Amino acid sequence: MSRIIVMTSGKGGVGKTTCTANLGMALAKAGQRVAVVDADFGLRNLDLLLGLENRIVYTALDVLAGECRLDQALVKDKRQPNLALLPAAQNRSKESIKPEQMKRLIKALTKVYNFILIDSPAGIEMGFRNSIAAAREAIIVTTPEISAVRDADRVIGLLEANDIKAVRLVINRLRPAMVAAEQMMSVKDVQGILSIPLLGVIPDDEQVIVSTNKGEPLVLDEKLSKAGIAFTNVSQRLQGEKVPLMDLSIPQDNFFTRLKRLFGVSS
Amino acid sequence: MAIPIISDLLERLFGSGEDPHSRDDVKRRLQIVLAHDRLALDPQTLEMMRQEIIAVVSRYVEVDFESLEFSLATNERVTALTANLPIRRIRPLGRGPDQPIMPEQEVEKIELASPAEALALDAQDAEAALRRFEANTRDAHPYLDIDRSGLDEDEDESGTTGTNNSVLAEAEAATSTDLAVGESVDDSFRASDDSVALLEEPTPEIPDMSIPEASAHAKMQSDK
Amino acid sequence: MAPDFSFMQDSQSDSSGTPADGGVNFDNFILEIEPDPETTQEEAAQTKPESNPNLQVQFKSERGRLLLLLPPAPEKSRNPVYWEDLRDQLKRRLSGGERFLQPHTPVHLIARDRLLNSQQIQEIDAMLSDAQLPLKRIYSSRRQSAVAAATAGYSVEQQTTLGHLGQGQEASRQAMDEPLYLQTTLRSGVEVRHRGTVIVLGDANPGSSIVAEGDIFIWGRLRGVVHAGADGNRQCRIMALHMQPTQLRIADQVARSPEDPPAQYQPEVAYIGPDGIRIALAAEFALADLPANLPTQESP
Numbered sequence: 115m116s117r118i119i120v121m122t123s124g125k126g127g128v129g130k131t132t133c134t135a136n137l138g139m140a141l142a143k144a145g146q147r148v149a150v151v152d153a154d155f156g157l158r159n160l161d162l163l164l165g166l167e168n169r170i171v172y173t174a175l176d177v178l179a180g181e182c183r184l185d186q187a188l189v190k191d192k193r194q195p196n197l198a199l200l201p202a203a204q205n206r207s208k209e210s211i212k213p214e215q216m217k218r219l220i221k222a223l224t225k226v227y228n229f230i231l232i233d234s235p236a237g238i239e240m241g242f243r244n245s246i247a248a249a250r251e252a253i254i255v256t257t258p259e260i261s262a263v264r265d266a267d268r269v270i271g272l273l274e275a276n277d278i279k280a281v282r283l284v285i286n287r288l289r290p291a292m293v294a295a296e297q298m299m300s301v302k303d304v305q306g307i308l309s310i311p312l313l314g315v316i317p318d319d320e321q322v323i324v325s326t327n328k329g330e331p332l333v334l335d336e337k338l339s340k341a342g343i344a345f346t347n348v349s350q351r352l353q354g355e356k357v358p359l360m361d362l363s364i365p366q367d368n369f370f371t372r373l374k375r376l377f378g379v380s381s
Numbered sequence: 382m383a384i385p386i387i388s389d390l391l392e393r394l395f396g397s398g399e400d401p402h403s404r405d406d407v408k409r410r411l412q413i414v415l416a417h418d419r420l421a422l423d424p425q426t427l428e429m430m431r432q433e434i435i436a437v438v439s440r441y442v443e444v445d446f447e448s449l450e451f452s453l454a455t456n457e458r459v460t461a462l463t464a465n466l467p468i469r470r471i472r473p474l475g476r477g478p479d480q481p482i483m484p485e486q487e488v489e490k491i492e493l494a495s496p497a498e499a500l501a502l503d504a505q506d507a508e509a510a511l512r513r514f515e516a517n518t519r520d521a522h523p524y525l526d527i528d529r530s531g532l533d534e535d536e537d538e539s540g541t542t543g544t545n546n547s548v549l550a551e552a553e554a555a556t557s558t559d560l561a562v563g564e565s566v567d568d569s570f571r572a573s574d575d576s577v578a579l580l581e582e583p584t585p586e587i588p589d590m591s592i593p594e595a596s597a598h599a600k601m602q603s604d605k
Numbered sequence: 606m607a608p609d610f611s612f613m614q615d616s617q618s619d620s621s622g623t624p625a626d627g628g629v630n631f632d633n634f635i636l637e638i639e640p641d642p643e644t645t646q647e648e649a650a651q652t653k654p655e656s657n658p659n660l661q662v663q664f665k666s667e668r669g670r671l672l673l674l675l676p677p678a679p680e681k682s683r684n685p686v687y688w689e690d691l692r693d694q695l696k697r698r699l700s701g702g703e704r705f706l707q708p709h710t711p712v713h714l715i716a717r718d719r720l721l722n723s724q725q726i727q728e729i730d731a732m733l734s735d736a737q738l739p740l741k742r743i744y745s746s747r748r749q750s751a752v753a754a755a756t757a758g759y760s761v762e763q764q765t766t767l768g769h770l771g772q773g774q775e776a777s778r779q780a781m782d783e784p785l786y787l788q789t790t791l792r793s794g795v796e797v798r799h800r801g802t803v804i805v806l807g808d809a810n811p812g813s814s815i816v817a818e819g820d821i822f823i824w825g826r827l828r829g830v831v832h833a834g835a836d837g838n839r840q841c842r843i844m845a846l847h848m849q850p851t852q853l854r855i856a857d858q859v860a861r862s863p864e865d866p867p868a869q870y871q872p873e874v875a876y877i878g879p880d881g882i883r884i885a886l887a888a889e890f891a892l893a894d895l896p897a898n899l900p901t902q903e904s905p
Contacts, residue, residue: 167811222637
């Protein structure tokens with residue numbers, strides 16, 4: 115039985131697509147057969163984060179229009195052959211596909227892949243409804259910010275109303291130092307408010323931008339960054355392994371660490 | 382130029398300067414906002430509910446309007462409405478509640494009451510009319526009857542209770558009853574007039590958990 | 606001296622094997638979606654879908670007047686152009702080629718089998734008016750569109766079959782259309798399709814795409830996806846001042862840019878060589894194209 119998981123957030127810019135790319139890649143690295151589906155028609159980005167943008171010949175729309183077979187539209191990743199991307203069309207609106215069509219695409223993918231990650235567009239309109247149509251599970255991506263949490267809450271409600279019961283939380287871009295200084299909501303705060311099981315916490319990491327620039331998901335790095343480790347942990351939890359939460363607590367902020375930071379000495 | 386740099390340096394060394402509780406702020410704001418989001422109650426409905434709760438409670442106790450609090454809070458995906466209604470004192474049975482609730486409805490009722498009053502004057506003597514009038518003004522508050530199909534019945538009932546009450550009040554303090562009734566009627570008129578004027582100002586969209594100015598004002602009026 | 610132009614030949618899917626029976630061979634499988642139960646029946650009942658997917662809004666001049674040809678009805682097209690797309694395309698055509706549109710040239714709107722309501726017709730009229738082009742007459746094969754146009758006060762001709770003005774579909778299949786000239790930046794999400802050569806005076810940004818049945822000339826930076834000879838003509842070429850495409854396609858061939866971009870860009874030409882898509886410096890390519898017996902000069 116394939117697992118069909120929609121990655122969604124409500125608010126845009128919280129790192130949905132980054133999470134999808136990294137999680138997909140991490141699962142593939144672990145030997146799972148993974149298809150990542152870009153459901154953001156008109157504003158596709160997943161191809162860029164995976165560095166596959168120049169290999170797209172056909173899109174999901176071409177498959178639906180009967181212009182090509184589904185396997186022809188799938189872009190296989192050269193670095194990680196277990197991963198394939200089903201690209202969205204860039205030149206169409208989100209209304210150009212219907213939930214029922216999405217279901218047909220996903221259903222066909224389940225014949226080959228055992229993990230199907232659907233990257234949902236921001237918002238709760240047609241594109242969102244398409245992306246959740248075929249999903250059986252959901253991963254909510256949020257950041258510890260008021261607007262992101264509020265939108266996440268709305269989306270959780272919509273998912274529940276659409277009979278997606280397995281909804282789990284990934285908190286992205288956490289800044290432990292700010293939490294320690296009482297200037298950011300903690301993991302506990304966010305989880306307490308949203309009240310869904312926590313799948314993982316991704317610390318804010320500049321390496322995310324670097325990896326985006328290169329089109330190489332963080333989890334492919336030789337030496338994993340903090341965020342890379344966190345994404346790997348999330349993928350392991352998703353496969354049912356018990357992995358403790360990464361220790362994101364920062365060393366006690368005292369005079370000397372401040373002094374060191376001030377003078378650029380890495381602690 | 383040098384001074385800001387030094388102060389910046391000091392701040393970075395010793396911390397401080399920023400207000401230390403934005404995390405608490407955001408939690409508090411989120412809890413309120415989510416409570417409203419999850420309930421999907423529009424502000425009007427919420428305000429109506431608030432008014433009705435106050436109306437019911439005010440029938441039995443005198444509520445401290447200055448410090449009452451309504452809040453929707455949410456925890457573990459369960460939303461709770463918390464009403465904090467400080468009670469000044471138990472209302473003696475038979476006295477009408479404080480007047481400030483739903484002034485526009487009150488006005489409506491009073492206007493409706495006037496022809497009835499006239500009819501009553503035709504039919505009965507002045508004292509009976511006054512009692513009737515009192516019953517009607519008292520009747521201005523049962524907003525809890527969302528189903529108003531049995532309005533006639535209710536009116537009858539409250540009419541009788543009204544009479545009973547005034548009889549009781551008469552028994553309690555035979556001399557001052559008429560005066561007291563007259564005063565309260567007067568107050569309700571003034572209060573409602575003022576509050577209507579206040580209500581004509583645009584009301585904020587955001588559900589206000591504090592008591593609205595209109596009722597606070599009316600309370601002050603009736604206190605005078 | 607010239608940089609390495611060995612574009613990587615790469616079909617999107619390496620799987621060209623036979624359908625897997627029973628267990629799926631992960632390296633080599635065929636996946637097809639189930640046919641849509643609704644549309645398959647509809648399609649069988651309806652006329653065949655438009656065979657040429659490259660139809661967009663198009664201007665054509667004919668004996669002193671301008672024909673504005675609309676793409677066919679979206680429900681019959683493999684590349685449906687809905688009203689919003691149509692409006693965007695028309696705007697782009699008007700603003701991208703306005704220098705060549707003589708003001709006050711009467712425009713004949715060839716609506717073909719598209720359904721247009723009076724509001725849409727008025728909107729088209731307004732856009733044309735902005736470009737100082739009067740809408741003279743509307744031709745439609747749909748009764749509803751004709752009625753809508755007439756009630757909106759336009760002169761209408763209802764055509765039961767697509768006449769010569771409606772660009773008879775059979776006839777149009779042979780000859781390419783006149784080149785499409787666009788003076789604009791093609792931004793992400795814009796797709797230009799044309800049954801002929803496309804000339805862009807401007808950049809083609811990443812995320813944009815041009816599908817032409819003829820050649821493609823980009824007088825600017827080419828960073829999007831371009832497909833020349835889209836109906837199979839392998840002789841077609843792609844030229845750009847600054848060739849940095851996401852992807853190049855000529856006829857049935859696909860190529861990506863090399864991993865390491867050259868340090869400096871020069872005008873280049875992409876064509877199909879003996880082993881797939883090749884790229885050459887424009888100057889050298891032009892020389893190689895010349896008849897052999899002519900004296901050739903050293904390139905500077």
